[in-house]
Amino acid sequence: xxxxxxxxxxxxxxVFGIGWYSLRATRNESDYWxxxxxxxxxxxxxxxxATHTSAGTFxxxxxxxxxxxxxxxxxxxxxxxxxxxxxxxxxxxFTRQKxxxxxxxxxxxxxxxxxxxxxxxxxxxxxxxxxxxQIVAGGLIANTVFGIPTTWGMIGFTAILLAYTVIGGMVAVxxxxxxxxxxxxxxxxxxxxxxxxQVDGLGALLYxxxxxxxxxxxxxxxxxxxxxxxxxxxxLGGIATPEKxxxxxxxxxxxxxxxxxxxxxxxxxxxxLLVMVLALSTIVLFPSLPTGDLAMPMIATAVLPxxxxxxxxxxxxxAMMSTVDSLLIVAGSALSVDIYQNLIHPEVSPKRRMxxxxxxxxxxxxxxxxxxxxxxxxxxxVQFIVLLFTALMAAAFVLxxxxxxxxxxxxxxxAAAAMVGGVTATFAWEAWGAPSVEPxxxxxxxxxxxFVGVSLVTPPPPARALAPYFDDVNPADPx
Amino acid sequence: xxxxxxxxxxxxxxxxxxxxAYTVWMIRTERDE
Numbered sequence: 001x002x003x004x005x006x007x008x009x010x011x012x013x014x015v016f017g018i019g020w021y022s023l024r025a026t027r028n029e030s031d032y033w034x035x036x037x038x039x040x041x042x043x044x045x046x047x048x049x050a051t052h053t054s055a056g057t058f059x060x061x062x063x064x065x066x067x068x069x070x071x072x073x074x075x076x077x078x079x080x081x082x083x084x085x086x087x088x089x090x091x092x093x094f095t096r097q098k099x100x101x102x103x104x105x106x107x108x109x110x111x112x113x114x115x116x117x118x119x120x121x122x123x124x125x126x127x128x129x130x131x132x133x134q135i136v137a138g139g140l141i142a143n144t145v146f147g148i149p150t151t152w153g154m155i156g157f158t159a160i161l162l163a164y165t166v167i168g169g170m171v172a173v174x175x176x177x178x179x180x181x182x183x184x185x186x187x188x189x190x191x192x193x194x195x196x197x198q199v200d201g202l203g204a205l206l207y208x209x210x211x212x213x214x215x216x217x218x219x220x221x222x223x224x225x226x227x228x229x230x231x232x233x234x235x236l237g238g239i240a241t242p243e244k245x246x247x248x249x250x251x252x253x254x255x256x257x258x259x260x261x262x263x264x265x266x267x268x269x270x271x272x273l274l275v276m277v278l279a280l281s282t283i284v285l286f287p288s289l290p291t292g293d294l295a296m297p298m299i300a301t302a303v304l305p306x307x308x309x310x311x312x313x314x315x316x317x318x319a320m321m322s323t324v325d326s327l328l329i330v331a332g333s334a335l336s337v338d339i340y341q342n343l344i345h346p347e348v349s350p351k352r353r354m355x356x357x358x359x360x361x362x363x364x365x366x367x368x369x370x371x372x373x374x375x376x377x378x379x380x381x382v383q384f385i386v387l388l389f390t391a392l393m394a395a396a397f398v399l400x401x402x403x404x405x406x407x408x409x410x411x412x413x414x415a416a417a418a419m420v421g422g423v424t425a426t427f428a429w430e431a432w433g434a435p436s437v438e439p440x441x442x443x444x445x446x447x448x449x450x451f452v453g454v455s456l457v458t459p460p461p462p463a464r465a466l467a468p469y470f471d472d473v474n475p476a477d478p479x
Numbered sequence: 480x481x482x483x484x485x486x487x488x489x490x491x492x493x494x495x496x497x498x499x500a501y502t503v504w505m506i507r508t509e510r511d512e
Contacts, residue, residue, distance in 0.1 A: 074490055076490065080501065210483065269494045
């Protein structure tokens with residue numbers, strides 16, 4: 001066997017080991033969905049950073065920068081600002097009453113099972129699209145490392161992911177995320193100096209890049225409106241994507257959340273900046289690739305020595321897996337807890353619930369690969385799918401979640417209108433709007449207008465819905 | 480050719496400034512609690 005195969009087998013062995021350990025540590029649904037709500041700052045921050053860092057970072061960012069230049073890098077600034085907003089404004093009230101899922105929060109705050117089902121449905125569909133994009137990336141890696149067909153690679157990655165996520169739930173996801181963050185950091189730290197050595201250092205790299213593409217270091221490669229709205233998409237998506245919100249419930253308390261998020265943003269910024277420098281080196285080393293998404297696999301196979309290349313590909317695999325496993329948790333819980341146990345079959349016994357939970361993850365995990373095998377959802381650059389998912393989540397959840405804990409007049413009807421209108425407007429803009437403006441702008445504005453407008457013309461929420469989040473409300477008060 | 484200049488190095492500086500600002504905010508919030 002080659003060193004690459006050994007590295008990957010070792011990597012998978014550790015991941016499975018963690019999955020097995022997590023099975024023993026998971027005693028109830030709270031453990032399975034939010035790791036018992038007892039994570040410390042290191043594991044909480046590590047899982048947040050690893051979840052944030054996806055194939056979109058290692059392949060997508062490199063891909064877009066390869067095609068569109070450094071100005072895209074400035075979108076990065078919106079990410080720490082989003083986390084800061086989340087910790088300072090949202091988290092203090094949002095975490096007062098811990099729930100197992102984000103749709104469960106929606107039910108508590110917006111006093112209705114139907115709106116919970118609606119939120120779960122949106123999460124389910126958006127997560128499946130997002131998981132598809134990551135699995136396509138996984139198939140490409142498997143093709144590069146093992147030489148197997150991309151299709152088999154996609155099936156293999158899905159099987160490995162499902163194995164540890166289904167058995168260990170959130171506990172498995174959190175600890176594999178921490179391990180995967182270490183692998184990603186090692187991959188980036190090894191790859192950047194070696195890539196720089198190939199081009200005689202950073203100064204020479206910057207000179208060569210600018211000689212080959214004089215517009216790389218200008219603002220002219222991407223329209224300003226597109227850059228701004230991409231930043232807005234990451235900002236809004238950063239605040240309210242369910243896989244990040246659920247980690248606020250998984251961490252112990254506010255002090256832990258503040259420290260965990262500091263650790264997460266340090267890691268996210270460091271990884272992204274390293275990856276962006278790597279992207280510049282691909283412009284010099286591989287000037288004529290057919291698609292930007294191939295830039296990263298090319299570095300791993302053509303620039304780095306075999307063993308380090310394998311570590312880099314393991315880093316990319318880690319990025320993909322650590323995001324997809326978290327999506328599997330939120331989509332699986334949406335299906336089994338929020339839709340099945342909440343709407344279809346509420347009398348499930350506690351013993352059977354854990355089985356239903358596991359089947360939920362199995363179903364949502366198998367669907368993306370099944371769709372891909374039937375030819376649905378292939379072809380787009382990974383980063384643009386990531387952006388569409390982020391835009392959908394932003395349009396659907398920012399107002400109902402943030403507005404729900406800061407504005408007591410927000411009503412169930414307003415939140416439902418915001419979710420449906422936001423998602424519809426995002427899709428409409430994606431299909432027919434100007435490509436120089438990200439769909440998030442249209443989706444978010446529609447969502448905001450409906451949230452405020454409909455809330456104001458419908459009866460105010462009952463006190464029991466506000467009491468968990470507002471100090472001065474007594475749940476027994478009349479509306 | 481003028482080199483990458485502000486658009487390149489400015490991104491590193493902006494990230495560092497945000498990190499420092501967050502840390503200061505975090506320390507002050509914990510002190511006030």
